[in-house]
Amino acid sequence: MTTQPTPKGAWKITFLLFLFMLVNFADKIVVGLAGVPIMTELKLEPESFGLLGSSFFLLFSIAAIIVGFIVNRIDTRWVLLAMAVIWSLAQFPMVGTIGFTTLLVCRVILGAGEGPAGSVAAHAIFKWFPDEKRTLPIAILSQGSAFGVILAVPALNWVIINYSWHYAFGVLGVVGLMWVVAWAILGKEGPLVQTAAMAANESRIPYFQLLTSRTFIGCVAATFGAYWALSLGLTWFTPFIVKGLGFSQQQAGFISILPWVFGAVIVLLTGWISQVMLTRGFTTRGARGVLGSVPLIVGGLILAVLPHVAPGGLMIALLVVGSGLCGSIYVVCAPMLGEFTPVSQRGAIISIYGALYTLAGILAPYVMGAVIQNAAAPLDGYMTGFTINAVVLVVSGLLGLALLWPNTERARLAAGQEEAQAKFA
Template structure:
């Protein structure tokens, strides 16, 4: 068969959505980056700051599911514009003098706006690229998160150090409005919408069977562990560098980039290795399930060593590597779910998967804040918190290794042989 051509303007849309995800993660990181000045000015205890970090995820999962179904009926162009406006407007109250409650409410609203971001952006891109050409634009989109942190951290930290943490939020609001304006002018709905209609001819599988399949459950558990580490990085990493290790706010800003650089490398490397293994005939059990689970276990074991080394550079290196290895699971789980899910149900299944694993964003920052507040000596509190993170990673990785069998899952749910290739993928 002749490959379907890519519509004109597809890469322009890809670049705009890359910037969309860049802004998305810059918005996420700012509270963690400004953690010490926020706690100092608002006189927050660690438990309160943990609650602030978790508040971002209070409506994150619910919003992701709701909007995931909405975009089946509403053009993604307008949904993306609405999300970007919510992000921008939620930042501006922080420019003035505010209290803890206002900051908390704004973070809840921001989380509700950002929960659906990645799934809607992926849905939009799939309207511009035929199936056989979606890997590269999807990879570019996913790297918007890493670049969002790498580019935003130095800029926002400069604003925090030289001006105020209040203006860092204001700067993000302005950037959000700029993106919304650019999208309103240049953003368009993709022309390949007929590919969605084709899904109606495919057999449907009851959602109960899909949601209780061992591979779906395994993906949720494994990615929950990875997101535990990520949410600690968003909320507590910079505070640990400043308060735990004694670095200045300025130096901590540069150090805070390291986990995201390493994580981006892991994501790209995992995707490449997975494709190479599959091209050599390795089953998706090995090329996806094992490849995604083992780094979680190794990362957890590295974090288990972390509290037992001297305070300094080695401790930072172990934290960066141990947490960063968990990024491998994000690359392999959506394709595994796609292996056994009909196209007409795939968007909802991926949205539900995202809603479940991001619940770790509520739990992890709260646990860390409570542990720090209840431990004598702040550095000891951080050590216990990261030890808990190590246990979560190892357990989630082992369960992933046990449960992730996408190739046999497909055969069981569709009644086809393991080597059969249904139209679902």
């Protein structure tokens, strides 16, 4: 593979976007972390709390698609800035005394602001790194989510225990505004963008063909399963530790970090292994498609064991490993889509991909809440919910394994386009 130099300043931007994703996931985790105090104060049943978790994703996908087309025309620098402002301002109403409806509306607004975050950040990274060097920076970008939880959980949990869950939201609003200031001063647009001459020479592919390509479908299917596990972790992991296993809020705060620590290791390993495989001549089918799909299947099989072990340390370990393995797919899918999508269409395609797989976030928290509420005992409900998660993961991993062939996708799409043109010639 030909090696193109990395522009100066690329790693500085990568670090800033890492912090961007860190704030993003700290915002996501706070409701799950404060789940028990919120349910107690607002007198919520599990099904209502599940609805609160799902509400975050109500406009998540719609916003991701809209902004995906916007970043094809507007610099990602300004789009990222606007999104971070929305996140920050959406946190402050929770500082005061509120009801369930206000909390629900603020989470919907926050979700709309954060929906495009991962896709736009990846699109921004692609403007700083050539294709053969993208996997590692994308892995680092993905680590923002893990470190957002690892660093935020102890701090936010301390605020929740010593002050109130209300102030935890306010802290996140202030941190978000701090990132806005840093990005306004240091953020720049990457130089690896499409010029007018490049656009004239580049052959656009109809969006229908891109969206129905097997690799796009495979990425959506595989990441859907991973996001089902992630959204359950964001909303229900801490309540499970407290109400399902009987740990205190303080103990649960430390335990809640474990899946993200393990997931961080998996993501970094995936990025490093993928890049090494590419330099040694492996196709992207193996170095990205297979490498991202197999951990989903293994993770699902591990979660399937949960109902058959005694409550306690082993159950937590299985949950940590099973859900943590899912991180591999986030590292490889955006680069795979970038392989065959024309640059002028890439922002929209990556955002539509993100919009579709995050639909799992609407379903998973509510399904878990409904299952818990209708179970004979809370622990039985949790076990049923995690079994559903296991099935989703195995199916999504198998679909990814069958459909992810990025190294042949562009040639196939180009051939199909030429064939279609010949018919109408």
